Amino acid sequence: MRAIEVTEHGDASVLQETERDRPTPESNEVLIEVTAAGINFADIQQRMGIYPGGPSPPFIPGFEVAGTIVETGADSSLEPGTMVASICPGGGYAEYTVAEAGSVFPIPPALSAAEAVAIPVQFLTAHGCLFDRGGLGAGERVLIHAAAGGVGSAAVQLAANADAEVFGTASSEEKLEHARDLGCDHPINYETQSFADVINDITGGDGIDLIIDGVGGDTFRESLDCLAHFGRIVTMGASTGEPARPNTAKLLVNNQQVIGFHLGNTLARNPERALTPLDELLSSLSDGELEVVIGGRFDLDEAGSAHSFIEDRSSRGKIILEP
Numbered sequence: 001m002r003a004i005e006v007t008e009h010g011d012a013s014v015l016q017e018t019e020r021d022r023p024t025p026e027s028n029e030v031l032i033e034v035t036a037a038g039i040n041f042a043d044i045q046q047r048m049g050i051y052p053g054g055p056s057p058p059f060i061p062g063f064e065v066a067g068t069i070v071e072t073g074a075d076s077s078l079e080p081g082t083m084v085a086s087i088c089p090g091g092g093y094a095e096y097t098v099a100e101a102g103s104v105f106p107i108p109p110a111l112s113a114a115e116a117v118a119i120p121v122q123f124l125t126a127h128g129c130l131f132d133r134g135g136l137g138a139g140e141r142v143l144i145h146a147a148a149g150g151v152g153s154a155a156v157q158l159a160a161n162a163d164a165e166v167f168g169t170a171s172s173e174e175k176l177e178h179a180r181d182l183g184c185d186h187p188i189n190y191e192t193q194s195f196a197d198v199i200n201d202i203t204g205g206d207g208i209d210l211i212i213d214g215v216g217g218d219t220f221r222e223s224l225d226c227l228a229h230f231g232r233i234v235t236m237g238a239s240t241g242e243p244a245r246p247n248t249a250k251l252l253v254n255n256q257q258v259i260g261f262h263l264g265n266t267l268a269r270n271p272e273r274a275l276t277p278l279d280e281l282l283s284s285l286s287d288g289e290l291e292v293v294i295g296g297r298f299d300l301d302e303a304g305s306a307h308s309f310i311e312d313r314s315s316r317g318k319i320i321l322e323p
């Protein structure tokens with residue numbers, strides 16, 4: 001089968017097409033013929049060699065796929081021929097991949113494979129950050145960084161549907177327009193102004209109840225300048241490459257919390273907890289209450305261009321590979 005391999009840690013040029021044997025499913029796994037593979041920021045960090053605990057080259061990246069089951073392990077009750085989406089333990093950038101049967105779900109008829117592939121990582125992460133870890137309530141103010149991105153596009157919609165007042169940051173007017181279309185009440189261009197100043201102006205200094213931060217670095221530091229008393233900030237990534245470094249003295253005097261979220265480790269330790277929102281998400285996506293924004297479709301052998309598209313901050317929504 002055709003697959004994309006990270007040959008060594010480095011820039012997007014280390015993503016090379018290769019031929020590999022089709023994997024064989026273990027008893028608790030299924031083999032999926034991949035129609036769409038999702039690209040996530042973590043894939044880029046694994047390629048660069050900066051993802052904590054990431055694999056050593058050579059490896060096939062890709063945490064989520066959608067496609068057709070072609071073979072099942074002895075313990076799986078799923079039927080060959082079923083269209084499914086799934087989180088996988090890597091190996092998604094390929095014509096075939098294996099996934100644990102417990103992480104696989106049938107794609108509802110209203111959704112295409114390209115749409116369904118945004119659900120396993122980005123929608124579950126957005127939901128987990130906002131509600132499980134973040135405890136977002138109706139009427140609260142929420143700030144979503146990279147609001148036009150993959151997780152961001154999902155989070156803005158989920159927060160707006162939960163009747164929160166939604167603030168979002170992005171680096172261009174086009175991205176801010178996109179976030180506004182998805183339900184962001186206050187899109188803020190952080191390149192041209194201080195988002196903390198803008199938020200403190202709008203809220204009369206009261207600040208934000210819940211902040212979702214996948215950017216880290218200066219963005220996390222500035223976030224603490226507009227976090228409300230009793231506010232929560234969920235740290236779930238570091239697209240700047242610099243993880244969040246909380247100022248605990250500030251947290252202490254303001255009764256604030258910094259909370260972590262990691263989908264993979266939630267799935268590993270408590271799969272039921274990680275997958276609880278799945279049925280609700282599938283139903284809302286099927287009836288149009290939520291939408292998957294597909295921001296780019298690339299052939300398998302264009303994986304390098306797809307990574308660059310995200311790294312250059314040109315992308316919006318979900319970016320997929322189509323083997």
Ligand SMILES: NC(=O)c1ccc[n+]([C@@H]2O[C@H](COP(=O)([O-])OP(=O)(O)OC[C@H]3O[C@@H](n4cnc5c(N)ncnc54)[C@H](OP(=O)(O)O)[C@@H]3O)[C@@H](O)[C@H]2O)c1
Nearest residue numbers: 041146149150151170171214236237238239240262263313
């Ligand atoms: N904890 C988890 O389980 C989990 C799961 C999925 C994703 N994540 C994390 O969530 C974040 C978003 O992931 P995603 O896949 O949806 O990516 P994405 O948001 O589609 O793309 C990353 C965005 O981050 C912003 N950004 C800020 N500084 C950047 C920099 N130095 N280089 C590149 N981009 C930068 C850019 O938006 P602007 O141009 O608008 O600034 C860019 O579009 C990532 O940190 C990812 O690791 C965590």
